[in-house]
Amino acid sequence: MNAIPADGPFTAPERRQVTLGMLPLNDVAPLVVALEEGFFAEQGLEVTLVVESSWASLRDGLQLGLLDAAQMLALMPLASTLGLDGRPTPVLSALTLNLGGNAITVSPELHARLLDVAPHGLDVPLEQARALARVVAARQRAGEAPLRFANVYPFSSHRYLLRYWLAAGGIDPDRDLDLRVVPPPQMVSQLEAGRLDGYCVGEPWNRLAVSRGSGVVLCDSFAIWGASPEKVLGVREAWADRYPATHRALLRALLAACAWLDDTPAHRERAARRLCMGGYLDVSPLVVEEGLRLPTQTASSSGMTLFHRHAANFPWRSQTRWYAAQMQRWGHLDASLDLEAALARCVRPDLYRQAADELELSCPLSDVKPGGEGAHAGPWTLPGSRGDIAMAADRFIDGEVFTA
CATH class of the missing domain: 3.40.190.10 (Periplasmic binding protein-like II)
Known part of the structure; x- marks a missing residue:
């Protein structure tokens, strides 16, 4: 380039x-x-x-x-x-x-519980969300308090990417979890203090938690929406x-x-x-x-x-x-x-x-994406004013295509 x-x-x-x-x-x-x-x-x-x-x-x-x-x-x-x-x-x-730059990070304790209910691993983001749904259901049956997740702002991509991921796994964010707003620089300390079980935030606050052994990254924003x-x-x-x-x-x-x-x-x-x-x-x-x-x-x-x-x-x-x-x-x-x-x-x-x-x-x-947001499963070419533009996949985690 x-x-x-x-x-x-x-x-x-x-x-x-x-x-x-x-x-x-x-x-x-x-x-x-x-x-x-x-x-x-x-x-x-x-x-x-x-x-x-x-x-x-x-x-x-x-x-x-x-x-x-x-x-x-x-x-x-x-x-x-x-x-x-x-x-x-x-x-x-x-x-x-x-585009991108966010990720969902959870505490080591929650990650261990996710592995318990997903013995074949947590490599697929949709399966991660489904494993979390099983953990949430088990906690509800046991009378435990809801898991606490945070995003950075009420009107943020983090909030809606997190909710989309949760809902794709069968979780009702409003009913099943305690969702909070925490400024990005405070995410890691809140996780380490036990005030959060997970969060969606931009870097470097995911990798910082990993480097300190206080968090495990599950998936990034591109896994939820390929062109976010x-x-x-x-x-x-x-x-x-x-x-x-x-x-x-x-x-x-x-x-x-x-x-x-x-x-x-x-x-x-x-x-x-x-x-x-x-x-x-x-x-x-x-x-x-x-x-x-x-x-x-x-x-x-x-x-x-x-x-x-x-x-x-x-x-x-x-x-x-x-x-x-x-x-x-x-x-x-x-x-x-x-x-x-x-x-x-x-x-x-x-x-x-x-x-x-x-x-x-x-x-x-x-002004709108040809074919709709999420319509492209792999690389594609977009006509441009001065020649074609090489584009990347923009799929959603659940395969939906948004055309409204």
Whole structure:
């Protein structure tokens, strides 16, 4: 893969100084790389990265205007635009920062119980969920308290990927488990203190638990949904309208950083060192480096992340619509809301195409995935504006295809 040229005859940004919010996670790598490797500077931007302690504090910072833009969970722009999340604030995203990167981790004690009811092993994610259902049923018969699982935020991919995995195994998340919200950096300590039996979180917090012997990774987000979008670049709609050239400069810089990350294994290793030595992650560089390896570098795919390949950066409306359908499935989104209008407002492939075209990138021609989300069991080819795009499997754990 060739690096994307970051220079060109672009409209100068209306303002050079931009403040970006982030959380200490492996998949913040595009923001850190764009700063430390000079991609922001090449686009005429002077960027300050602000490390927040939780998604709630990041949300508040963006909604109050303390942050100009932010690494956000895929559902946060929709939730903010609909007024579900804090102050009703129109927020849009024109760039997906990565696919995958999450995993489900359980305590060694729970893992041992899962092995007891699955003597042939736990290699298949669907069978893992079914084994958990058997453990849950046994605990209910014995009068034991529900197992405690956590995700990172009420409006997060983690919450709905975890629920999809549980339901595929025959577990009712609301009836059978105690589900909680815990900020990512606190997951491992909560597991070690016995306050949690499992969680769904992004790296490095799964591999950290494994390295300390306090957790066992069951499956990653790609095993639940092969094309699961994770983080996006979020900006307030009013900010994007006021500073359109600045917004496009941000998009170009981050696109270049994402391509750089997926270019070579050496770039992933360099990014891991940037994250740790730059003070963005207070975790062993070895743990971060392992979680940032390209999928082709390791036999284990747990927590694997794609930053650019397979049209990873394109903001498919069908992907956000799937998450919204899961919100409706579990009663977290009022069916009477004008969802399509909100999607058109906060998921902006048109703005992505403008920035990508300036970098001479081939873009998908449609705003929704051809054939539906989950329709592709293996590699496939997507027609693009500047040539075909190599795509990867995007199957769901239960084989369903989402076309709504």
